[in-house]
Amino acid sequence: MKCEIIQDLLPSYIEKLTSLHSNEEIEKHLQTCESCLQSYHEMTATANLNVPIVDK
Numbered sequence: 001m002k003c004e005i006i007q008d009l010l011p012s013y014i015e016k017l018t019s020l021h022s023n024e025e026i027e028k029h030l031q032t033c034e035s036c037l038q039s040y041h042e043m044t045a046t047a048n049l050n051v052p053i054v055d056k
């Protein structure tokens with residue numbers, strides 16, 4: 001898969017909205033692509049800041 005597609009799917013992947021097949025492709029790509037892996041880490045960091053895990 002192209003980096004463009006991976007980066008496009010990452011937000012959905014983080015929210016676990018992607019299909020099982022997509023997950024496999026994304027994980028495979030992240031293991032081989034450092035720039036997408038970095039984007040992934042940045043997105044998870046941002047997601048954690050924006051989305052409160054504990055809601056009263």
Ligand SMILES: [Zn+2]
Nearest residue numbers: 003006033036
């Ligand atoms: Zn990539």
